[in-house]
Amino acid sequence: MPTDRQSLSARRFSDDPNPDDPLIGARLRYCLDQVEQRLGQALAAAGLADIQIAHFKVLRFPPPENERPIDLAQRANMSKQAMNYLLQQLEALGYVKRVTNEGTQTRLVSLTEKGWKVAEIQRATVHQIEREWEQQIGTERFQTFYAVLKQLTDS
Numbered sequence: 031m032p033t034d035r036q037s038l039s040a041r042r043f044s045d046d047p048n049p050d051d052p053l054i055g056a057r058l059r060y061c062l063d064q065v066e067q068r069l070g071q072a073l074a075a076a077g078l079a080d081i082q083i084a085h086f087k088v089l090r091f092p093p094p095e096n097e098r099p100i101d102l103a104q105r106a107n108m109s110k111q112a113m114n115y116l117l118q119q120l121e122a123l124g125y126v127k128r129v130t131n132e133g134t135q136t137r138l139v140s141l142t143e144k145g146w147k148v149a150e151i152q153r154a155t156v157h158q159i160e161r162e163w164e165q166q167i168g169t170e171r172f173q174t175f176y177a178v179l180k181q182l183t184d185s
Contacts, residue, residue, distance in 0.1 A: 065159055072155040078148060080123050088116050088139075093149045094126065096138045120145070 043049035052060070066083050073081045081089070087106040088094060094102055103113035117139060120126045125145040128137040141149060164172035 065156060068159055069152055069155050072151050073148060076147075076151055078151070081125070081148060085116060085120055085125075088113070088120055088126065089141075089145070089148055089152065091153075093141050093145070094139045096140055098136055099128075099139060102139060 066086060069086065070081070070083060073079065087108060088102060090106070099113050099117060100110050102117075103110045106113060117126060117128065121128060123144075124142055125148060126139055127142050128139050130136070131138050160172075160176075167175070
């Protein structure tokens with residue numbers, strides 16, 4: 031087996047003219063990884079170092095407000111059991127609360143004040159990242175990039 035990743039890619043993707051170039055999914059994931067890394071740093075700097083990247087599956091936009099765990103799980107593309115595991119952790123840490131919906135056995139998830147502090151830090155951090163990326167690639171290119179992402183995600 032070749033140790034050189036490039037030669038392995040060329041063998042595996044022989045019909046691809048550029049087999050070592052990551053495709054759009056990988057590049058979007060690289061951007062998300064950068065954002066999540068910065069969010070973790072910002073939260074730790076604010077004294078909220080107990081938040082893990084896995085918790086972002088719950089603490090994502092839009093923040094949970096009177097949502098069923100199954101709906102949060104579907105939005106995060108994960109099982110209800112895995113979502114409940116994260117919810118238990120976040121509830122124990124004081125970031126979310128689960129209350130029983132009146133007249134049903136359904137429990138609804140909402141952020142606590144501490145959870146809203148996380149949401150505010152996340153939003154401010156992402157705005158900062160957007161400004162940095164805009165400086166890096168230029169205003170016009172960033173606005174085009176953002177418009178394309180918006181078009182692809184709004185449909």
